[in-house]
Amino acid sequence: MKIICPDCKKIAFLADDFTLVKCSHCSLEMSYGEYVKYIAYKDARYSDILSDYKKNT
Numbered sequence: 642m643k644i645i646c647p648d649c650k651k652i653a654f655l656a657d658d659f660t661l662v663k664c665s666h667c668s669l670e671m672s673y674g675e676y677v678k679y680i681a682y683k684d685a686r687y688s689d690i691l692s693d694y695k696k697n698t
């Protein structure tokens with residue numbers, strides 16, 4: 642199925658058996674487990690930015 646590549650924001654592909662995430666645009670290739678951790682890591686950083694923003698307003 643199609644998913645959003647966390648690196649280049651283009652279309653990446655998730656294997657139907659959820660084993661592999663692959664992006665042909667930036668050659669990202671990782672297991673689904675790694676992908677989930679990668680997304681969580683990026684989201685955590687994004688949330689930090691948002692909470693900092695709220696603190697400053």
Ligand SMILES: [Zn+2]
Pocket residue numbers: 646647648649650651653664665666667668669
């Ligand atoms: Zn990509």
